[in-house]
Amino acid sequence: MIRLWFPLGILALWAVAAISGDWVVESANQIDLQRILQSPGEQGLMGYDDLGRPILQRIWVGAQVSLLVSVGVVTLSLLIGTAVGLFAGYQGGWLDLILVRIMDVFLAFPGILLAIALAGVMGPGVDNLIIALSAVGWVGFARLTRGQVLSLKQRDHVTAAIALGTPRHLILLRHLLPLLSAPLIVEATFGMAGMVIAEAGLSFLGLGIQPPDASWGSLIRDGASYMLMAPHMVLAPGVAIMLVVLSLNILGDRLRDRLDHRSHG
């Protein structure tokens, strides 16, 4: 299919834009009334918005929010989810039962509904955004880890470790966790893709990043009111989201083929 350099190139660009975002913040928020809704051209590669701010720079700054939130959420979800899943799967018994019931409750909220409600109630801001999305994100990792541990703990090397009197935390960390890393990395890559969309979605709804700061989602929301006069306001941030999400999904697909033979049949 598409060679790996395409997604990797896009993701590298995303990371570089995010890291260097601080340098263009000033020009991204620079209001220039002469340039209101100006189309893309020589002066502005992606045109200007309804306050005459350059779209290119605003997308550049938006990369920072989207990378920060998606990496933050996936890291936090991965830590919580893996810990819960390891514990529930290995320990079994009533503890497992309770943890599975708790997971069921979180899984009973469809999609990002719970995140929307949490972000709406807790108020806007990057930290609340990360908390709200992690509250939704950890369950997937917990369920995956628990399922894997249930089958892995039957393996001979684990039985041998138990027979040799290896302490429990060492069995979990040294004998189980390394075998879990492949499916977890695959899940985390897809998780990143989902979180880029979720962050932009919450910001689109006005629950994430607040003005004057830019997020890809809020750029689309701002642009939607000027679509007929300045379609570039909606077009550019949307393409940015699509390229990053597409790259993460392609990367996830490739990683699954490469690392995780079992789930591929």
Place this chain on the structure above:
Amino acid sequence: MGRFLLSRLVTAFVSMFGVACLVFLLIHLVPGDPVDVMLGESARPADRQALRASLGLDQPIDTQLLNYFSGLAQFDLGQSLHSKRAVGELLAERIPATLELAFAALFVALIIAVPLGILAAVERGKAWDWGAMGFSMLGVSIPNFWLGPMLILCFSLWLGLTPVSGRDGLTSLILPAVTLGSGFAAILACMVRSSLLEVLGEDFVRTARAKGVAEFQVIWRHAMRNAWLPVATLLGLQLGALLGGAVVTEVVFDWPGIGSLMIESIQKRDYPVVQGCVLFISLMYVLVNTLTDLLYGLIDPRIRLDNSK
């Protein structure tokens, strides 16, 4: 079967109870004093006290929880702070629009995904397969809050074929349904393809072909019938997820459903209504999932036998 039914119902009940508890806790996550946030800092102390009492926030938390559940048992979801109307009433007004959108999106997803998935499986490894899989990769990567505005731009603003927003007749339903349904079409097409590919490798398909059954009949009558089961489960799960995903789409198209009610209420800090919306959508989701599970168990004995072990 009895045991299977019972275990599914218990799971559903526990989930619903947990969802209700989490929704109850939502209002306690409001930073600072929820009454301050709702009324603003300049509110008179008497008004504050009145709101606190009407929300029951002046009582200890266990009494609050008890009152909340006894209210739920009587289908009483509280009262809107803004319009002073019952939350249940507000929800009831919006339910038809959300259901209409969800079913229309499901229909769109089906008419795109089933032919595409079948084509991809039959033409495995050829151009159609790559095309279909490319479409589905793109479909899951395009957020609906971007697809929606782009469709409005093309079909409403440039071509003038459909209304920009609102709910007024069939033409106004087309764009929201396509926006909400396309992501699911992408997932569904993959599912149809892989499910059909699995079945096409079975002996009875080879037998049918050996008997000289026409290829179309082999696919549609013999293979597809067996490929439906996993697809049907996914459909059930998706119908529930569509209710959640509808929030963003409803906002894009100003569709008067529960999702847009929820966002409006968040903006007005009308928390009882927000709680009602979350609770309703989640309970619908649990209900649909449980029904799908039960139906699946009814159709395929392997499922219920596996579960009652």
